[in-house]
Amino acid sequence: MSKDSERYLLILEDSQTLAHLARKKIEEHTPYSTVCATTLEQALGLLDSGEYAFEKALVDLTLPDAAGEEIIDALQPYQLHMIVMTGTFGKEWRGILQGKNVVDYFIKNKINSYDEVIACLNRLDRNTQVQILVVDDSISYRSLVKRMLGLQNYQVLQASSGAEALEMLAANPNIQLVITDYMMKDMNGIMLTETIRQKFKPHRLGLIGISATEDLSLSAQFLKAGASDFLRKPFTVEEFNCRVEQNIQRMEQFELLQKSIDVKDHFLGIAAHDLRSPMGIIYSYCQLFLGGRLGDLTEDQEKVLAQIKKTTAQSLSLLEGLLDITAIESGSLRLRQVEADILPLLNERLELQRMRAREKDIELNLYVQNVPSVSHDPERLGQIIDNFVSNAIKYSPLKSTITISLYATDENIYLGVEDQGPGLSPQEQERLFKPFERLNKKTTAGESSTGLGLAIVRKIAESHGWKVGCVSQLGQGSTFQLWIPLVPLAPPLPSEVTTMA
Numbered sequence: 001m002s003k004d005s006e007r008y009l010l011i012l013e014d015s016q017t018l019a020h021l022a023r024k025k026i027e028e029h030t031p032y033s034t035v036c037a038t039t040l041e042q043a044l045g046l047l048d049s050g051e052y053a054f055e056k057a058l059v060d061l062t063l064p065d066a067a068g069e070e071i072i073d074a075l076q077p078y079q080l081h082m083i084v085m086t087g088t089f090g091k092e093w094r095g096i097l098q099g100k101n102v103v104d105y106f107i108k109n110k111i112n113s114y115d116e117v118i119a120c121l122n123r124l125d126r127n128t129q130v131q132i133l134v135v136d137d138s139i140s141y142r143s144l145v146k147r148m149l150g151l152q153n154y155q156v157l158q159a160s161s162g163a164e165a166l167e168m169l170a171a172n173p174n175i176q177l178v179i180t181d182y183m184m185k186d187m188n189g190i191m192l193t194e195t196i197r198q199k200f201k202p203h204r205l206g207l208i209g210i211s212a213t214e215d216l217s218l219s220a221q222f223l224k225a226g227a228s229d230f231l232r233k234p235f236t237v238e239e240f241n242c243r244v245e246q247n248i249q250r251m252e253q254f255e256l257l258q259k260s261i262d263v264k265d266h267f268l269g270i271a272a273h274d275l276r277s278p279m280g281i282i283y284s285y286c287q288l289f290l291g292g293r294l295g296d297l298t299e300d301q302e303k304v305l306a307q308i309k310k311t312t313a314q315s316l317s318l319l320e321g322l323l324d325i326t327a328i329e330s331g332s333l334r335l336r337q338v339e340a341d342i343l344p345l346l347n348e349r350l351e352l353q354r355m356r357a358r359e360k361d362i363e364l365n366l367y368v369q370n371v372p373s374v375s376h377d378p379e380r381l382g383q384i385i386d387n388f389v390s391n392a393i394k395y396s397p398l399k400s401t402i403t404i405s406l407y408a409t410d411e412n413i414y415l416g417v418e419d420q421g422p423g424l425s426p427q428e429q430e431r432l433f434k435p436f437e438r439l440n441k442k443t444t445a446g447e448s449s450t451g452l453g454l455a456i457v458r459k460i461a462e463s464h465g466w467k468v469g470c471v472s473q474l475g476q477g478s479t480f481q482l483w484i485p486l487v488p489l490a491p492p493l494p495s496e497v498t499t500m501a
Contacts, residue, residue: 009055009056009058010037010043010047010056010057010058012060012063012071013036014063016038018060019038023036025118026058026114029118030121039065040063055080058083058117059085061086072084072097085105086108087107087108101151103120103152128155129155130155132154132156132157132175132179133168133175134146134159134179135164135178135181135184136180137160137183137185139160145179148240157175161184162187162188162191162192162195169199176205177206177247178207179210180209182209182210182213193226202228203250204251205251207227208231219232229246231243282308283312286308290302290309335463337375340378342371342373342374342406342413343406345378346415350366353390357402360398363402364389365402367403367407369407371407377464380464384461384468384482387454387457388480389417392417392480395421396421397420397421400419400420402419402420412483412485413483413486414484415482416481417479417480418477418478419478420477421477423478424474424478425474429472433468469483
């Protein structure tokens with residue numbers, strides 16, 4: 001790397017031991033090259049020479065030729081990001097530093113003080129990519145907040161009203177944090193928070209409410225409206241910086257988690273796809289043997305092959321579920337929607353389920369009122385119907401009745417599948433629509449379950465903008481429900497899917 005392209009940090013420290021330690025750690029763990037000065041005069045000479053394009057400075061407050069505020073004042077004209085190291089600290093010094101454009105301060109005699117300096121330097125570099133929107137109808141207060149954020153290297157955007165803030169969010173999709181005052185003319189901060197949360201989930205956009213009012217309930221109102229944090233004026237610079245940093249870190253952690261989930265989904269998708277073909281071949285060979293096309297079998301051979309076929313079918317079902325769930329989670333599920341009456345599809349899927357129901361002497365009753373046509377993907381809606389009805393059959397006792405209802409209300413088309421099974425506790429109902437959740441309930445004829453069916457149902461419904469749910473009581477059966485809005489709702493983005501059960 002050429003000298004012109006290097007990034008330089010100035011270290012002002014008269015202790016050679018501490019200067020060496022700082023230099024070693026900073027150059028090992030940050031992108032900066034360091035240059036040391038032991039006096040203020042030497043430091044000013046380096047800055048005036050123009051030999052190094054210094055970006056930042058690590059400053060000791062006690063030098064042989066100067067001390068304290070004098071050092072900070074002398075460095076102010078060079079527009080460095082200054083980080084202060086000091087052996088002692090008090091309220092007076094804290095107030096002085098906060099008025100001198102100092103990024104942060106650290107105590108020398110702490111074991112991890114230079115680790116904190118390194119974290120601060122790396123944070124300053126990261127912050128150059130972070131956009132924060134400050135919303136306040138007071139120009140002076142916006143300027144104050146902008147100055148504090150600017151010292152931390154954030155990109156700062158400003159809005160003087162709630163309406164302008166919404167326009168800024170629409171025009172700048174990379175904004176990661178909104179800091180909004182409560183008292184504003186067009187809409188207050190809580191109203192703005194509620195409006196923002198209708199469009200942006202907390203993991204996508206952080207939001208800090210601030211206010212000088214003495215109403216102690218205001219923090220609760222902000223948090224209930226969807227704010228991720230709240231600050232009451234006047235607040236300290238340290239508190240403000242920490243709260244902002246924590247909100248940014250939380251979203252970064254979610255982004256890392258989402259990337260890990262994406263890698264997992266990609267791997268599962270590949271594995272399921274690659275395993276499906278050989279498993280399908282095994283299943284086909286079992287059918288050939290059991291169908292007598294490859295010769296006669298002994299009774300024991302038939303039993304073994306029948307068990308292999310059954311196990312292979314269960315594995316194929318699991319692989320199909322994995323492919324579905326990973327496609328939905330990754331956002332690669334594509335709906336092929338048509339505007340059509342769903343009753344013919346319901347009749348078709350029920351006819352396929354009747355044979356399984358007859359094996360347990362279960363009666364399928366269909367209750368239907370006229371319903372309007374609706375936009376849907378027939379294959380995916382068929383999956384929902386199949387899952388609801390097949391689950392009802394699995395957990396229903398012999399000689400029971402399953403009632404399937406289809407009718408329209410003023411707002412929705414309703415599909416319900418009611419069984420006479422063992423019912424579910426409230427705790428079990430909360431887990432129903434989550435992947436790989438297998439409840440303690442036993443099927444009435446030993447049928448298997450992958451734990452993916454209802455999770456897929458929920459995801460398919462959400463992809464359409466529909467809702468699913470379950471009403472159940474122990475010992476009184478369960479009703480699985482689907483609501484299809486008559487006024488279409490926009491389905492959520494794949495990264496913002498929420499549980500609608």
